[in-house]
Amino acid sequence: MSAQYDLVIRGGEIADGTGGETYIGDVAVKDGRIAAIGKVDGTGAEEIDARGRIVTPGFVDVHTHYDGQAIWSKHLSPSSSHGVTTAVMGNCGVGFAPCRKTDHEVLIKVMEGVEDIPGVVMAEGLDWHWESFTEYLDAVEAGQRDIDVAAYLPHSPLRVFVMGERGARREPANDDDLAWMRAMAREAMEAGAVGFSSSRLNIHRTADGGKIPSFEAPVDELKAIAMGMKDAGSGTLQMVLDAPYREWADEVSILVDIAEACERPATFSMINGNHDVNSWRSAIAQVEAANARGGHVTAQVLPRPIGLLSGLELSINPFVLCPSFAAIADLPLDQKLAAMRDPEMRARLLSEPMDEGHPLAMLGRSWKWMFPMGETPNYTPERDECILARAQAEGVTPEEWAYDFLTAGDGKNLILGALANFPECRIDALEEMLKHKDCVIGLGDGGAHYGAICDASYPTFLLTHWVRKLGKISVAQAAEILAAKPARALGFADRGVLRVGAKADINVIDLEAMHLPAPHIERDLPAGGRRLDQKAKGYDATIVSGTVIRRFDQPTGALPGKLVRSGQLAA
Numbered sequence: 001m002s003a004q005y006d007l008v009i010r011g012g013e014i015a016d017g018t019g020g021e022t023y024i025g026d027v028a029v030k031d032g033r034i035a036a037i038g039k040v041d042g043t044g045a046e047e048i049d050a051r052g053r054i055v056t057p058g059f060v061d062v063h064t065h066y067d068g069q070a071i072w073s074k075h076l077s078p079s080s081s082h083g084v085t086t087a088v089m090g091n092c093g094v095g096f097a098p099c100r101k102t103d104h105e106v107l108i109k110v111m112e113g114v115e116d117i118p119g120v121v122m123a124e125g126l127d128w129h130w131e132s133f134t135e136y137l138d139a140v141e142a143g144q145r146d147i148d149v150a151a152y153l154p155h156s157p158l159r160v161f162v163m164g165e166r167g168a169r170r171e172p173a174n175d176d177d178l179a180w181m182r183a184m185a186r187e188a189m190e191a192g193a194v195g196f197s198s199s200r201l202n203i204h205r206t207a208d209g210g211k212i213p214s215f216e217a218p219v220d221e222l223k224a225i226a227m228g229m230k231d232a233g234s235g236t237l238q239m240v241l242d243a244p245y246r247e248w249a250d251e252v253s254i255l256v257d258i259a260e261a262c263e264r265p266a267t268f269s270m271i272n273g274n275h276d277v278n279s280w281r282s283a284i285a286q287v288e289a290a291n292a293r294g295g296h297v298t299a300q301v302l303p304r305p306i307g308l309l310s311g312l313e314l315s316i317n318p319f320v321l322c323p324s325f326a327a328i329a330d331l332p333l334d335q336k337l338a339a340m341r342d343p344e345m346r347a348r349l350l351s352e353p354m355d356e357g358h359p360l361a362m363l364g365r366s367w368k369w370m371f372p373m374g375e376t377p378n379y380t381p382e383r384d385e386c387i388l389a390r391a392q393a394e395g396v397t398p399e400e401w402a403y404d405f406l407t408a409g410d411g412k413n414l415i416l417g418a419l420a421n422f423p424e425c426r427i428d429a430l431e432e433m434l435k436h437k438d439c440v441i442g443l444g445d446g447g448a449h450y451g452a453i454c455d456a457s458y459p460t461f462l463l464t465h466w467v468r469k470l471g472k473i474s475v476a477q478a479a480e481i482l483a484a485k486p487a488r489a490l491g492f493a494d495r496g497v498l499r500v501g502a503k504a505d506i507n508v509i510d511l512e513a514m515h516l517p518a519p520h521i522e523r524d525l526p527a528g529g530r531r532l533d534q535k536a537k538g539y540d541a542t543i544v545s546g547t548v549i550r551r552f553d554q555p556t557g558a559l560p561g562k563l564v565r566s567g568q569l570a571a
Contacts, residue, residue: 004042005030006546009508012050015479017057017497022476027055029504032545032560037500046548048541050508054475057483057498058085058147058505058544059459062267062440062490063238063300065115065448067095070140070149072125072526074559078456078534079446080146081553083482085505085544086495086564087446090152092240093198093214096126097136097154098161098184104128106168110156112207113358114199115448116315118529119207125526133158133184134191141563146549148505150490150564152238153188155198155214155225167213178224185228185235192565194490195236195264196225200254202245203359219254226262234566236490237266248283256290259297267489269443270299271306272430274369277423280433287438298489300442301433303462304379305418307455309532310364310402312336312411313521315451318364318402321354337411340403350399360452363419367391367398372405373414377518379461383425387415414518431472434462434481440489441481450531454519457534464514475511491566504546507539514538 007029014037015022026040036042059082066076066089079087089095094114099107104126112119130136133153140149159167162180167173173181185196198214206212229235237259241251252268259266272280280299287297310317313333319325328339339345354362367388371381383389391401405413421427433439446456459482466473473481487496495503515537522533535553542550547560 003045005035005040005044007046007048007504007543007548008040008042008044009048009050009055009506010040012053012055012508013475014055014498015475016499017479017484019476019480019484027498027506029543029546032504034498034500034502034504037498048508050540052510053540054509054511055498056083056479056507056509057496058507058542059083059482060086060486060490060492060496061442061444061446061456062088062486063091063269063442063444064089064446064456065091065094066149066446067151068111068117068122068125069447070145071127071143074145075555076145076147076149076446076561078454079444080542080549081534081536081539082457082459083507083509083539083542084147084459085542086148086150086487086492088150088152088194088490089447090154091197091238092204093155094212095151095154095157097130097133097157099128099157100131100161101128103160106160107157109207110212113209114204114206114212116450116452117448118450118525118527120527121525121529123527133188133193137192137563137565144559145561146555146559147544147561148564149561150194152195152197153185153193155196155217156212158184158225159213159217170211170213170215172218173221178221181221182224182228182231185225186231189229189232189235189566192563193235194564194566195238196229197238198222199240200242200251201240202242204240205358209358219257222258223261226258226264229264230262235264237262237264239266239268241268243283248279249286252283252286256286256295256297259290259295260293265296265298265489265491267298267300267440270301270433270439271420272423272433273420274423277429280429284436284438291438298438298440299433301430301439302421302443302455303430303434303441303458303466304427304455305422306420306443307379307453308360308363308417308419309373309452309454309519310370310415310417311413312340312406313530314532316361316364317406318399319349320364321357321361322349322352323355324348324352333411337407340407346403350397350403363417365398366417366419369418369422370402371416371418373416373518375518377416377516379416379418380427380465381418381425431466434466434473435477440486442486450525450529454532454534457516457536460514460516460536460538463509463511464516468511468514492564504543506541506543508541510538510540
């Protein structure tokens with residue numbers, strides 16, 4: 001007797017993404033869609049025993065930077081290791097299209113500085129078989145990968161494409177420039193872009209420390225481009241605002257003004273500064289007011305502190321801006337370690353002032369918010385665990401403590417810089433944010449910050465910390481937070497929930513066995529480049545369009561991932 005379904009998942013606790021109570025049942029899949037849910041009598045060509053397991057929709061990550069990795073790699077890790085089945089790239093106004101052949105280096109420098117992707121990696125890994133954004137989408141679509149991707153039209157490449165050197169130098173756009181950018185935005189939306197992205201964040205800099213092309217672009221320019229979305233009748237505005245460096249009230253008002261002018265949804269990154277436990281409330285109050293007027297604005301939040309990692313093999317450490325470190329910065333780890341263990345070098349590095357450098361590197365001595373990271377990372381350490389407190393307890397300077405910690409053992413120790421979302425060394429406010437109707441989980445930055453940040457593991461953290469450890473978020477709520485809400489925010493009507501007819505993106509999760517180890521370094525980028533990766537334990541199966549891409553935390557080799565174009569998102 002032939003199987004009725006391609007796949008049947010049996011006897012799991014189903015959290016369908018709607019936020020309703022979980023229930024025990026089966027999920028049947030046929031031709032990449034959910035064909036039945038509840039009690040399934042028919043057989044599957046493949047069956048998964050999910051008894052004692054949780055069955056959820058595949059997770060949707062709305063804030064990634066896989067723009068390059070989606071070209072040179074078949075695996076969008078870390079995200080695909082953490083239950084993500086759809087990743088949205090092109091955030092923060094940076095990316096690789098549109099781009100003329102003469103401007104490749106410009107965009108490489110932007111991505112190198114903003115997203116910490118080594119220039120040599122991009123130079124070798126990108127074939128640049130495109131100029132227009134439409135051609136870039138075609139190149140992505142032609143590739144094979146494990147999970148689905150969607151893409152924003154990014155501001156900086158668009159500006160440089162239209163204005164050339166004037167755009168790179170941040171000169172004002174004239175009327176012809178604005179009209180052209182608007183037309184190209186419409187073209188991108190009609191080709192399948194899920195929206196338009198930009199950044200106003202001061203620390204977003206090029207590789208040489210300059211300001212990126214889109215920084216401080218006038219509101220009129222942002223509006224003109226956003227009107228291209230209105231012309232097309234599709235697309236979401238995504239922005240990184242210059243807060244908390246500037247007042248939330250001023251920055252959010254700019255976003256809302258643009259969104260209301262173009263009559264399109266909008267989303268932005270919202271972090272809670274360590275200096276004020278309530279700094280986010282003024283931002284969310286404006287969002288609530290905008291939505292009460294008929295808008296659709298969401299604030300993106302991370303469920304743990306924003307984590308800046310320091311280490312001798314990474315882009316950042318407390319001594320990276322010291323002149324003497326420059327001479328050894330590019331040495332292999334064993335040679336670098338030997339040099340730093342020399343008493344004379346130690347004395348020099350501990351006494352030298354830091355040179356000016358990238359804003360993120362300048363944060364490398366925020367001792368009050370820096371914590372040693374162990375094999376099992378603790379993203380919510382106590383105040384007395386910070387390097388400042390440890391150094392004071394031992395009667396040494398924070399510099400000395402950090403130096404000795406980084407040079408101990410094999411030199412692979414990591415330091416976590418909890419530089420936001422951690423006021424008073426607590427993350428209590430994040431619970432309210434995660435549950436807020438106008439907030440959406442995100443900010444994992446997968447595909448970027450290869451040597452400084454590894455926050456794409458946030459789904460596993462939410463499940464292990466907020467659900468299992470604290471019990472403050474239920475399994476049903478977690479499925480909605482990780483899948484349904486981000487899908488709704490981007491207009492993905494075909495995924496994010498488990499229902500008959502929906503795309504069969506599914507996770508089977510062993511919550512009790514779930515574990516999040518420390519990040520580690522992989523050297524699998526083009527040109528042998530290194531990146532931070534972080535695995536997970538506890539995902540019995542991750543399924544994309546009915547195909548199992550990971551089984552018991554290991555890839556199966558299946559590559560069903562597709563490019564998601566905005567016109568393909570209907571249920």
